[in-house]
Amino acid sequence: MPDTTVQTGTPFQDLPAARAARSEDPQSAAVDYSGTVAKDLAYVEHEPGVHKPDPILVADNVTRRFGGIAAVDVGHFEIERHGITALIGPNGAGKTTFFNLMTGFDKPDTGTWQFDGNDLASVSSEKVARMGMVRTFQLTKVMNRLTVLDNMLIGAPDQPGEGMLRSLFPMLWKSREKEIITQAESLLDRFLLLKKKDDYAGSLSGGQRKLLEMARALMSNPQLVMLDEPMAGVNPALKQSLLDHIVALRDEGTSVLFVEHDMNMVRHIADWVTVMAEGKIVAEGPPRDVMNDPAVVDAYLGAHANIDLGDDSVLQDVE
Known part of the structure:
Protein backbone atom coordinates (compact mmCIF):
# COMPACT_ATOMS: atom_id res chain seq x y z
CA MET A 1 0.00 0.00 0.00
CA PRO A 2 1.52 3.40 -0.92
CA ASP A 3 2.56 5.85 1.77
CA THR A 4 -0.19 8.42 2.29
CA THR A 5 1.38 10.18 5.26
CA VAL A 6 1.11 13.94 4.92
CA GLN A 7 2.30 16.96 6.81
CA THR A 8 0.17 19.84 8.06
CA GLY A 9 -0.43 22.28 5.25
CA THR A 10 -0.16 19.82 2.34
CA PRO A 11 -2.28 21.12 -0.60
CA PHE A 12 -5.88 19.87 -0.55
CA GLN A 13 -5.73 18.84 -4.21
CA ASP A 14 -3.64 15.85 -3.09
CA LEU A 15 -6.52 14.49 -1.02
CA PRO A 16 -8.29 12.45 -3.74
CA ALA A 17 -5.18 10.35 -4.34
CA ALA A 18 -4.65 9.79 -0.63
CA ARG A 19 -8.28 8.79 -0.09
CA ALA A 20 -8.25 6.46 -3.10
CA ALA A 21 -5.13 4.75 -1.76
CA ARG A 22 -6.76 4.25 1.63
CA SER A 23 -9.95 2.86 0.07
CA GLU A 24 -7.89 0.17 -1.71
CA ASP A 25 -6.80 -1.27 1.62
CA PRO A 26 -8.22 -4.85 1.64
CA GLN A 27 -8.37 -4.82 5.46
CA SER A 28 -10.87 -1.95 5.43
CA ALA A 29 -14.24 -3.71 5.21
CA ALA A 30 -16.16 -0.65 6.46
CA VAL A 31 -15.52 3.06 6.39
CA ASP A 32 -13.57 4.22 9.43
CA TYR A 33 -14.86 7.78 9.62
CA SER A 34 -12.85 8.53 12.73
CA GLY A 35 -9.58 7.49 11.09
CA THR A 36 -10.45 9.14 7.77
CA VAL A 37 -11.31 12.47 9.36
CA ALA A 38 -8.17 12.41 11.51
CA LYS A 39 -5.97 11.77 8.48
CA ASP A 40 -7.69 14.44 6.39
CA LEU A 41 -7.44 17.04 9.15
CA ALA A 42 -3.72 16.39 9.34
CA TYR A 43 -3.51 18.65 6.27
CA VAL A 44 -5.12 21.58 8.06
CA GLU A 45 -3.24 24.47 9.63
CA HIS A 46 -4.14 25.29 13.23
CA GLU A 47 -5.40 28.83 12.72
CA PRO A 48 -8.80 30.61 12.92
CA GLY A 49 -11.02 30.37 9.85
CA VAL A 50 -8.86 27.75 8.16
CA HIS A 51 -10.22 25.84 5.14
CA LYS A 52 -11.04 22.14 5.58
CA PRO A 53 -10.52 19.32 3.05
CA ASP A 54 -14.19 18.29 2.78
CA PRO A 55 -16.48 20.85 4.47
CA ILE A 56 -20.20 20.21 4.83
CA LEU A 57 -21.03 23.65 6.26
CA VAL A 58 -19.29 26.85 5.14
CA ALA A 59 -19.99 30.38 6.42
CA ASP A 60 -18.48 33.67 5.21
CA ASN A 61 -18.64 37.14 6.78
CA VAL A 62 -21.60 36.30 9.01
CA THR A 63 -22.44 39.10 11.44
CA ARG A 64 -25.28 39.72 13.88
CA ARG A 65 -25.59 42.81 16.01
CA PHE A 66 -27.96 43.55 18.87
CA GLY A 67 -27.94 47.29 19.37
CA GLY A 68 -24.31 48.29 19.50
CA ILE A 69 -23.04 44.82 20.42
CA ALA A 70 -21.66 42.42 17.82
CA ALA A 71 -22.91 39.03 19.02
CA VAL A 72 -21.47 37.24 15.97
CA ASP A 73 -18.68 38.43 13.69
CA VAL A 74 -17.38 35.33 11.89
CA GLY A 75 -15.12 35.91 8.89
CA HIS A 76 -14.89 32.28 7.75
CA PHE A 77 -16.01 29.01 9.30
CA GLU A 78 -16.07 25.41 8.05
CA ILE A 79 -17.14 22.05 9.46
CA GLU A 80 -15.41 18.90 8.24
CA PHE A 98 -24.37 31.43 15.59
CA PHE A 99 -26.35 28.18 15.79
CA ASN A 100 -29.57 30.16 15.36
CA LEU A 101 -28.22 31.93 12.29
CA MET A 102 -27.01 28.76 10.59
CA THR A 103 -30.28 26.91 11.14
CA GLY A 104 -32.74 29.64 10.14
CA PHE A 105 -33.98 30.59 13.62
CA ASP A 106 -32.50 34.07 13.24
CA LYS A 107 -31.32 36.24 10.34
CA PRO A 108 -27.81 37.70 10.15
CA ASP A 109 -27.08 41.33 9.30
CA THR A 110 -24.53 40.23 6.69
CA GLY A 111 -23.01 37.03 5.35
CA THR A 112 -23.53 33.90 3.29
CA TRP A 113 -23.47 30.26 4.29
CA GLN A 114 -23.91 26.95 2.48
CA PHE A 115 -24.82 23.48 3.63
CA ASP A 116 -23.57 20.65 1.43
CA GLY A 117 -23.19 23.14 -1.42
CA ASN A 118 -26.68 24.64 -1.04
CA ASP A 119 -27.13 28.30 -0.18
CA LEU A 120 -29.12 28.71 3.04
CA ALA A 121 -29.71 32.47 2.94
CA SER A 122 -33.41 33.20 3.49
CA VAL A 123 -34.16 29.48 4.00
CA SER A 124 -36.61 28.81 6.82
CA SER A 125 -35.68 26.60 9.77
CA GLU A 126 -38.06 23.81 8.75
CA LYS A 127 -36.61 23.70 5.24
CA VAL A 128 -33.09 23.64 6.68
CA ALA A 129 -34.08 20.57 8.70
CA ARG A 130 -35.57 18.88 5.63
CA MET A 131 -32.28 19.48 3.80
CA GLY A 132 -30.48 17.38 6.40
CA MET A 133 -29.18 19.85 9.01
CA VAL A 134 -30.96 19.50 12.37
CA ARG A 135 -30.27 20.89 15.81
CA THR A 136 -31.10 20.48 19.47
CA PHE A 137 -31.45 23.27 22.01
CA GLN A 138 -29.69 24.26 25.20
CA LEU A 139 -33.09 24.24 26.89
CA THR A 140 -34.83 21.12 25.63
CA LYS A 141 -37.84 21.58 23.37
CA VAL A 142 -40.05 18.56 24.04
CA MET A 143 -43.84 18.49 23.95
CA ASN A 144 -44.61 17.84 27.62
CA ARG A 145 -48.23 16.84 27.08
CA LEU A 146 -47.47 14.36 24.32
CA THR A 147 -46.11 10.88 24.93
CA VAL A 148 -42.47 10.10 24.28
CA LEU A 149 -43.44 8.13 21.16
CA ASP A 150 -45.59 10.98 19.82
CA ASN A 151 -42.67 13.37 20.32
CA MET A 152 -40.59 11.07 18.15
CA LEU A 153 -43.22 10.85 15.42
CA ILE A 154 -43.26 14.64 15.11
CA GLY A 155 -39.67 14.56 13.88
CA ALA A 156 -40.30 12.20 10.97
CA PRO A 157 -40.47 13.63 7.44
CA ASP A 158 -42.73 12.55 4.59
CA GLN A 159 -45.94 11.84 6.49
CA PRO A 160 -48.75 11.68 3.89
CA GLY A 161 -51.40 11.27 6.59
CA GLU A 162 -50.86 14.88 7.69
CA GLY A 163 -52.77 16.17 4.66
CA MET A 164 -56.45 16.90 5.27
CA LEU A 165 -57.72 15.00 2.23
CA ARG A 166 -55.28 12.08 2.41
CA SER A 167 -56.05 11.57 6.09
CA LEU A 168 -59.50 10.38 4.98
CA PHE A 169 -57.95 7.45 3.10
CA PRO A 170 -55.88 5.29 5.50
CA MET A 171 -54.66 3.08 2.68
CA LEU A 172 -52.54 6.04 1.49
CA TRP A 173 -50.61 6.51 4.73
CA LYS A 174 -50.93 3.43 6.97
CA SER A 175 -47.83 1.71 5.61
CA ARG A 176 -45.73 4.85 6.03
CA GLU A 177 -47.01 5.31 9.58
CA LYS A 178 -45.93 1.77 10.46
CA GLU A 179 -42.43 2.52 9.08
CA ILE A 180 -42.19 5.68 11.16
CA ILE A 181 -43.32 3.95 14.35
CA THR A 182 -40.80 1.15 13.79
CA GLN A 183 -38.02 3.70 13.26
CA ALA A 184 -39.08 5.66 16.35
CA GLU A 185 -39.15 2.58 18.58
CA SER A 186 -35.75 1.50 17.27
CA LEU A 187 -34.24 4.88 18.17
CA LEU A 188 -35.93 4.91 21.57
CA ASP A 189 -34.49 1.46 22.25
CA ARG A 190 -31.05 2.71 21.23
CA PHE A 191 -31.36 5.70 23.58
CA LEU A 192 -32.71 3.55 26.44
CA LEU A 193 -36.14 5.22 26.36
CA LEU A 194 -38.29 2.45 24.89
CA LYS A 195 -39.85 1.62 28.26
CA LYS A 196 -40.92 5.26 28.51
CA LYS A 197 -42.58 5.45 25.07
CA ASP A 198 -46.13 5.70 26.49
CA ASP A 199 -45.20 8.15 29.27
CA TYR A 200 -45.72 11.87 28.91
CA ALA A 201 -42.52 13.64 27.92
CA GLY A 202 -43.06 16.07 30.79
CA SER A 203 -42.44 13.24 33.26
CA LEU A 204 -38.88 12.63 32.01
CA SER A 205 -35.78 13.81 33.85
CA GLY A 206 -33.59 16.53 32.34
CA GLY A 207 -31.10 13.99 31.05
CA GLN A 208 -33.82 11.83 29.53
CA ARG A 209 -35.22 14.87 27.75
CA LYS A 210 -31.80 15.50 26.24
CA LEU A 211 -31.77 11.90 25.01
CA LEU A 212 -35.29 12.26 23.62
CA GLU A 213 -34.42 15.46 21.77
CA MET A 214 -31.33 13.86 20.24
CA ALA A 215 -33.28 10.75 19.26
CA ARG A 216 -36.04 12.88 17.70
CA ALA A 217 -33.45 14.79 15.68
CA LEU A 218 -32.34 11.50 14.13
CA MET A 219 -35.82 10.68 12.84
CA SER A 220 -35.07 12.68 9.69
CA ASN A 221 -31.79 10.80 8.99
CA PRO A 222 -29.76 14.05 8.97
CA GLN A 223 -26.33 14.62 7.48
CA LEU A 224 -25.35 17.18 10.15
CA VAL A 225 -26.50 17.25 13.77
CA MET A 226 -25.90 20.42 15.79
CA LEU A 227 -26.07 19.92 19.57
CA ASP A 228 -26.29 22.98 21.82
CA GLU A 229 -24.74 22.04 25.18
CA PRO A 230 -25.92 18.40 25.22
CA MET A 231 -24.41 17.82 28.69
CA ALA A 232 -25.97 20.86 30.41
CA GLY A 233 -27.98 19.74 33.44
CA VAL A 234 -27.47 16.04 32.71
CA ASN A 235 -27.03 13.57 35.54
CA PRO A 236 -23.44 12.19 35.55
CA ALA A 237 -24.89 8.70 35.18
CA LEU A 238 -26.30 9.66 31.75
CA LYS A 239 -23.29 11.60 30.50
CA GLN A 240 -21.41 8.53 29.31
CA SER A 241 -24.50 7.36 27.44
CA LEU A 242 -24.73 10.71 25.65
CA LEU A 243 -21.04 10.60 24.82
CA ASP A 244 -21.42 7.12 23.34
CA HIS A 245 -24.38 8.25 21.22
CA ILE A 246 -22.47 11.23 19.81
CA VAL A 247 -19.50 9.05 18.88
CA ALA A 248 -21.88 6.51 17.33
CA LEU A 249 -23.32 9.24 15.11
CA ARG A 250 -19.86 9.94 13.71
CA ASP A 251 -19.15 6.24 13.28
CA GLU A 252 -22.31 5.99 11.15
CA GLY A 253 -21.19 8.86 8.90
CA THR A 254 -23.17 11.72 10.43
CA SER A 255 -21.33 15.00 10.91
CA VAL A 256 -21.63 16.53 14.39
CA LEU A 257 -21.17 20.09 15.62
CA PHE A 258 -21.68 20.63 19.33
CA VAL A 259 -21.39 23.46 21.83
CA GLU A 260 -20.01 22.39 25.18
CA HIS A 261 -18.32 23.73 28.31
CA ASP A 262 -17.22 20.32 29.59
CA MET A 263 -13.60 20.28 28.44
CA ASN A 264 -13.14 16.61 29.36
CA MET A 265 -15.91 15.72 26.93
CA VAL A 266 -14.40 17.93 24.24
CA ARG A 267 -10.97 16.43 24.74
CA HIS A 268 -12.19 12.85 24.49
CA ILE A 269 -14.58 12.89 21.53
CA ALA A 270 -13.88 15.94 19.31
CA ASP A 271 -11.86 15.58 16.11
CA TRP A 272 -11.55 19.35 15.78
CA VAL A 273 -12.17 22.30 18.08
CA THR A 274 -13.20 25.83 17.10
CA VAL A 275 -13.07 28.57 19.73
CA MET A 276 -15.31 31.65 19.79
CA ALA A 277 -14.79 34.74 21.93
CA GLU A 278 -16.71 38.01 21.62
CA GLY A 279 -18.41 36.70 18.48
CA LYS A 280 -15.19 35.91 16.60
CA ILE A 281 -13.33 32.70 15.80
CA VAL A 282 -10.09 33.04 17.79
CA ALA A 283 -8.56 29.56 17.51
CA GLU A 284 -8.92 26.20 15.77
CA GLY A 285 -7.17 22.88 15.91
CA PRO A 286 -7.13 19.41 17.50
CA PRO A 287 -8.32 19.34 21.12
CA ARG A 288 -4.90 18.89 22.69
CA ASP A 289 -3.38 21.82 20.82
CA VAL A 290 -6.35 24.12 21.39
CA MET A 291 -6.44 23.48 25.13
CA ASN A 292 -2.86 24.71 25.38
CA ASP A 293 -3.38 27.77 23.16
CA PRO A 294 -2.73 30.97 25.16
CA ALA A 295 -5.56 32.72 23.28
CA VAL A 296 -7.99 30.04 24.46
CA VAL A 297 -6.80 30.17 28.07
CA ASP A 298 -7.11 33.96 28.01
CA ALA A 299 -10.60 33.82 26.47
CA TYR A 300 -11.85 31.46 29.18
CA LEU A 301 -9.94 32.47 32.26
CA GLY A 302 -8.29 35.83 31.62
CA ALA A 303 -4.66 36.78 31.33
CA HIS A 304 -3.92 35.83 34.97
CA ALA A 305 -5.40 32.33 34.80
CA ASN A 306 -2.35 30.56 36.19
CA ILE A 307 -1.43 32.84 39.11
CA ASP A 308 -1.50 31.67 42.70
CA LEU A 309 -4.23 33.73 44.36
CA GLY A 310 -2.71 32.93 47.75
CA ASP A 311 0.47 34.82 46.91
CA ASP A 312 0.07 38.44 48.09
CA SER A 313 2.97 39.58 45.93
CA VAL A 314 1.03 38.53 42.84
CA LEU A 315 -1.88 40.74 43.86
CA GLN A 316 0.49 43.69 44.13
CA ASP A 317 1.86 42.95 40.64
CA VAL A 318 -1.67 42.80 39.22
CA GLU A 319 -2.52 46.16 40.77
Missing part, protein backbone atom coordinates in the same frame (compact mmCIF):
# COMPACT_ATOMS: atom_id res chain seq x y z
CA ARG A 81 -17.79 16.26 6.85
CA HIS A 82 -18.14 13.06 8.95
CA GLY A 83 -16.22 14.60 11.86
CA ILE A 84 -17.09 15.71 15.39
CA THR A 85 -16.42 19.43 15.72
CA ALA A 86 -16.64 21.18 19.09
CA LEU A 87 -17.56 24.87 19.23
CA ILE A 88 -16.34 26.19 22.57
CA GLY A 89 -16.00 29.56 24.22
CA PRO A 90 -17.01 31.50 27.33
CA ASN A 91 -20.59 32.43 28.10
CA GLY A 92 -21.72 35.25 25.82
CA ALA A 93 -19.24 34.35 23.07
CA GLY A 94 -22.04 34.05 20.48
CA LYS A 95 -22.15 30.28 20.05
CA THR A 96 -25.92 29.80 20.39
CA THR A 97 -26.61 32.90 18.30
